[in-house]
Amino acid sequence: MSSASVWDSPTPTLERPAQSQWSKVTPLVSAAPWVLDALYRIDGLANLPGNWDGYASPRIDAKAIAAAKRLVANVAFDSLPFPHIVPVLGGSVGLHWRYGDRELEFTFHPDGTVGFLKVLGADLDREENLEEGTLRRDQETAGLKLLLWMVGAR
Amino acid sequence: MPPRENDPQINDDVVLWRAVPLSHVCVGDEGSERPESWAFKSAENEVSCWIAAETNLQDLKEKFPNSRIAQFTAGQARECANIVTRDPVEGDAAHVLVCPVPGKSLGRVTKDARRLASRTTLLPVDARLRLG
Numbered sequence: 001m002s003s004a005s006v007w008d009s010p011t012p013t014l015e016r017p018a019q020s021q022w023s024k025v026t027p028l029v030s031a032a033p034w035v036l037d038a039l040y041r042i043d044g045l046a047n048l049p050g051n052w053d054g055y056a057s058p059r060i061d062a063k064a065i066a067a068a069k070r071l072v073a074n075v076a077f078d079s080l081p082f083p084h085i086v087p088v089l090g091g092s093v094g095l096h097w098r099y100g101d102r103e104l105e106f107t108f109h110p111d112g113t114v115g116f117l118k119v120l121g122a123d124l125d126r127e128e129n130l131e132e133g134t135l136r137r138d139q140e141t142a143g144l145k146l147l148l149w150m151v152g153a154r
Numbered sequence: 155m156p157p158r159e160n161d162p163q164i165n166d167d168v169v170l171w172r173a174v175p176l177s178h179v180c181v182g183d184e185g186s187e188r189p190e191s192w193a194f195k196s197a198e199n200e201v202s203c204w205i206a207a208e209t210n211l212q213d214l215k216e217k218f219p220n221s222r223i224a225q226f227t228a229g230q231a232r233e234c235a236n237i238v239t240r241d242p243v244e245g246d247a248a249h250v251l252v253c254p255v256p257g258k259s260l261g262r263v264t265k266d267a268r269r270l271a272s273r274t275t276l277l278p279v280d281a282r283l284r285l286g
Contacts, residue, residue: 053175054218055202084180086190090197096180096190105191105268117191117264124272130265 031076041085042068048087061091061110067139068093068108074140079151102150106143114139116146158200158253160237166229169206170238170250172274173218179276187276189224191268194252199263200241201252203231208248211277226274234266234273 045060052059072083072095086094093108103119114135121129135142174193182188194201204214206225214223228238231252241251252270254263 053178054173054221055196084190086177086192087175088192089195094190094192098181107192115264117268119268122272124265124269130268132261132264 031073032078032080034080034082035072035076038072038083038085039069042072042093045085045087045093052087053089055089057087057089058091060087060093063112064091064093064108064110067112067114068095068106071095071106071108071114071140071143075144075147080147097147097150099150104146104150114143116143118146118149157256158237158239158251160232161239161250164205164228164238164240164250166227166232168228168238170203170226170228170231170252171206171209171211171214171277172201172203172224172226172252173214173221174224174276175218175221179222182272189222189271189274189276191264191271193224194267194270195263199254202241203238203250203252204246205248205250222279223277224274225277226270230273231270234270235262236266236270 042065046062046065048060050059051057068085081097081099084094084096084098086096088094088107091110095106095108097104101121103117105115105117105119107115109115116133116135118131119129123129172189172193174189178190178193179187180190196202211223215221231238235255235258236252237255239251239253240247241249243249254266258266
């Protein structure tokens with residue numbers, strides 16, 4: 001599956017969009033209920049000490065935390081389940097969403113890049129069922145498109 | 155440092171353990187727990203593991219108190235385009251490294267970490283098994 005297929009997919013209809021038009025920042029008064037808790041939990045990663053994993057990982061980077069929060073605030077629609085919020089080696093932040101047989105992993109790195117991994121189905125030996133890439137610009141919009149793929153028609 | 159080389163003396167059926175932080179345990183297929191793919195990545199592309207038959211499980215759990223133990227075989231690691239090599243550190247002869255095969259791209263590393271994560275089994279929290 002090429003990365004182009006993400007953008008070519010038909011746009012699914014959201015069950016209850018949090019707002020009718022997406023903007024850079026979703027006002028929390030109109031955000032889905034899970035969002036505030038997710039933002040708090042991402043913030044909490046800043047409290048992890050160095051060597052939090054036993055493998056000498058550094059503390060979680062403030063820029064990575066901020067980037068993860070920006071994405072979450074920008075995708076605050078009710079159709080999304082709560083993400084698994086994960087400290088990642090190297091000071092990064094991971095967000096993992098699972099929806100049916102589709103998954104999305106985002107890794108927010110201290111250098112500002114965001115890696116993603118798309119997973120479709122349980123057969124991971126099929127090359128077309130895994131797709132990875134890096135979001136370098138307009139990460140919130142690109143992340144939203146990936147999440148729309150995840151919750152979209154299948 | 156010279157590139158790591160696969161150790162053929164570590165047979166494919168050798169069982170390996172990897173300590174996985176509790177925060178890296180997620181719900182996988184059919185509600186079962188599995189490690190996140192991030193548990194099988196390393197900044198240096200060298201993932202620390204231990205040969206189960208040469209390791210006291212309780213010692214490993216005490217060394218990584220906020221972790222679960224993921225179990226897989228050297229063969230499963232190799233199926234995901236990795237090499238397995240011994241790396242005795244601080245007198246710990248059971249310590250091995252799982253590393254990407256030479257030339258593997260960063261994207262390939264990401265995908266194969268996910269594949270390996272789905273192949274592993276998490277030992278029960280109260281597992282007190284001692285092998286060897």
